[in-house]
Amino acid sequence: MEITxxxxxxxxxxxxxxxxxxxxxxLLYQLFHKTETQSPRxxxxxxxxxxxxxxxxxxxxxxxxxxSPILVACEKLGIRIVDTRHEATAVFAAxxxxxxxxxxxxxxxxxxxxxxxxxxxxxxxxxxxxxxxxIGGAAGTLLQGRGALQDIDQMSLFKPLCKFCASVRSVRExxxxxxxxxxxxxxxxxxxxxxxxxxxxxxxxxxxxxxFGVKNPPKGIMGKVVTWYLHNHLKNLFAGAWETRDLxxxxxxxxxxxDNQVQKCIELVSRAKKPVILLGSQATLPPTxxxxxxxxxxxxxxPCFLGGMxxxxxxxxxxxxxxxxxxxxxxxxxxxxxxxxxxxxxLSYGRVLNRHSxxxxxxxxxxxxxxxxxxxxxxxxxxxxDAGSFLLRLSKGLMGHKCPEDWPQSLKAGDVTKEKANRGxxxxxxxxxxxxxxxxxxVDELMADDSIIVADGGDFVGSAAYIMRPRGPLRWLDPGAFxxxxxxxxxxxxxxxxxxESETQDASNCSGGERCLLEPDLQGAxxxxxxxxxxxxxxxxxxxxxxxxxxxxxxxxxRRRGQAG
Numbered sequence: 001m002e003i004t005x006x007x008x009x010x011x012x013x014x015x016x017x018x019x020x021x022x023x024x025x026x027l028l029y030q031l032f033h034k035t036e037t038q039s040p041r042x043x044x045x046x047x048x049x050x051x052x053x054x055x056x057x058x059x060x061x062x063x064x065x066x067x068s069p070i071l072v073a074c075e076k077l078g079i080r081i082v083d084t085r086h087e088a089t090a091v092f093a094a095x096x097x098x099x100x101x102x103x104x105x106x107x108x109x110x111x112x113x114x115x116x117x118x119x120x121x122x123x124x125x126x127x128x129x130x131x132x133x134x135i136g137g138a139a140g141t142l143l144q145g146r147g148a149l150q151d152i153d154q155m156s157l158f159k160p161l162c163k164f165c166a167s168v169r170s171v172r173e174x175x176x177x178x179x180x181x182x183x184x185x186x187x188x189x190x191x192x193x194x195x196x197x198x199x200x201x202x203x204x205x206x207x208x209x210x211x212f213g214v215k216n217p218p219k220g221i222m223g224k225v226v227t228w229y230l231h232n233h234l235k236n237l238f239a240g241a242w243e244t245r246d247l248x249x250x251x252x253x254x255x256x257x258x259d260n261q262v263q264k265c266i267e268l269v270s271r272a273k274k275p276v277i278l279l280g281s282q283a284t285l286p287p288t289x290x291x292x293x294x295x296x297x298x299x300x301x302x303p304c305f306l307g308g309m310x311x312x313x314x315x316x317x318x319x320x321x322x323x324x325x326x327x328x329x330x331x332x333x334x335x336x337x338x339x340x341x342x343x344x345x346x347l348s349y350g351r352v353l354n355r356h357s358x359x360x361x362x363x364x365x366x367x368x369x370x371x372x373x374x375x376x377x378x379x380x381x382x383x384x385x386d387a388g389s390f391l392l393r394l395s396k397g398l399m400g401h402k403c404p405e406d407w408p409q410s411l412k413a414g415d416v417t418k419e420k421a422n423r424g425x426x427x428x429x430x431x432x433x434x435x436x437x438x439x440x441x442x443v444d445e446l447m448a449d450d451s452i453i454v455a456d457g458g459d460f461v462g463s464a465a466y467i468m469r470p471r472g473p474l475r476w477l478d479p480g481a482f483x484x485x486x487x488x489x490x491x492x493x494x495x496x497x498x499x500x501e502s503e504t505q506d507a508s509n510c511s512g513g514e515r516c517l518l519e520p521d522l523q524g525a526x527x528x529x530x531x532x533x534x535x536x537x538x539x540x541x542x543x544x545x546x547x548x549x550x551x552x553x554x555x556x557x558x559r560r561r562g563q564a565g
Contacts, residue, residue: 034240036238036242040204041241047135050174050179050182054249056079057080058082059108059135060082062085084493094132095124097497100477108134108135112151118134128479133178134195138199155167163193166180171237171241268360268380274332276336278337279313280308281309281480284313284474293313296394297395300403301402303329304322309477310473317469327352334358336354342363343372363385364386425437454487492504
């Protein structure tokens with residue numbers, strides 16, 4: 001009896017092991033899904049179709065052979081390809097598009113050094129909470145870790161920077177992976193996501209199959225095993241590749257305040273005599289339109305300090321917008337509403353908040369919501385939720401209630417006095433150089449109403465934030481909490497593409513600036529297809545693959561920096 005039981009267990013384990021091996025090798029999937037070996041389609045088309053279904057209008061890039069099929073397919077579907085000459089600028093431009101359009105910004109770069117060049121820009125997007133999709137090329141699925149061109153462990157590099165990282169292992173995975181990544185980028189606290197595409201998941205079957213052919217396979221049983229394994233891996237790569245799949249956007253999860261939390265805040269605000277609102281970038285995030293938030297703030301009548309992307313929310317000369325003396329205002333305020341504002345260095349880690357004030361904090365990110373609350377401040381009500389929709393509900397609940405008018409009037413009077421004093425400093429003559437304060441005042445006076453201000457720099461931008469007055473919502477772009485220098489070129493490019501009718505003013509303390517080209521001016525900006533024939537071992541033997549690239553529309557991408565890929 002015991003022997004029979006043991007034999008049964010052994011057979012069961014053996015059978016289970018065989019099933020597991022068959023699953024890992026894709027044999028079970030291949031039983032029910034066809035591999036179309038004659039199809040001219042390629043994985044880049046699947047990527048482009050999902051992006052178009054999600055309303056993506058621009059893909060920023062520095063062209064490389066690893067990702068060329070994606071760029072070709074996007075261009076054919078009407079998605080504009082913009083070559084920026086540097087990968088960091090491509091991500092900065094995608095970041096700007098994400099902030100101004102309310103959609104996900106997309107950048108596509110080649111493997112290895114192409115991706116490492118984006119690290120600073122991706123970290124900036126993470127800290128600025130910008131929904132961003134970074135597409136990266138990668139060595140072939142069987143060549144990773146074997147010394148292929150530009151092959152590094154890209155996943156480990158981006159996991160600390162991105163909300164979601166994935167490596168596509170077969171063509172059939174492309175559509176669900178891209179859909180999932182785009183949803184995650186916008187859900188909760190928005191941020192960057194990363195997908196790497198091994199080169200053999202992007203090119204058509206007839207090209208990839210050439211790379212899997214073994215020229216001189218080992219003799220005997222080992223040769224047959226190797227040949228079968230490569231053939232099976234190829235079939236599994238393309239099994240079910242072109243079956244119909246849903247391309248539509250997945251639901252985006254956005255946290256909201258509960259009814260009880262909103263009601264408690266309504267009661268606190270209704271009793272306040274000297275309330276203040278500190279508005280951060282999160283207040284500009286979808287789904288609440290910026291104009292609706294502006295109407296809610298005006299209905300509340302509470303004086304506001306605007307930071308980050310929220311600058312311009314109340315227009316140029318709103319009596320509720322207080323620009324100066326924030327520390328004094330917080331000292332006397334009896335209620336402070338932190339709507340997407342974080343108690344980091346920008347608020348002296350919370351030390352500027354009066355310990356006797358009632359404090360309402362609203363933020364999508366729990367970590368940011370309670371940052372430094374155990375040291376220098378403590379929220380009366382802490383809400384992990386969307387700041388924009390919260391303000392609308394607060395305004396609706398306080399309909400007919402107005403903040404006492406003498407409070408915003410007194411703060412505005414102090415504002416005027418301080419700005420007159422600052423203007424006096426701006427009028428001071430300098431012996432040799434321009435007075436930067438004077439420059440900022442002059443630009444602000446001459447700036448058109450539809451201008452978008454791009455702030456790139458440190459102290460100079462700090463001054464610009466107190467002097468320049470955006471004329472409306474979403475007309476100010478600065479790096480955010482990371483304080484990255486060099487965002488100007490990419491931000492300006494993304495802003496101009498989103499708002500082609502607007503002037504783009506770059507407030508920068510950089511001596512030069514990156515030269516960014518729009519796609520119609522890209523004659524000769526890219527990479528010659530002939531330079532790409534080193535991405536797979538043996539690709540140099542396949543001149544027809546380079547002809548395929550040319551036929552797909554790469555004739556205007558012809559002179560890139562010298563490196564391959």
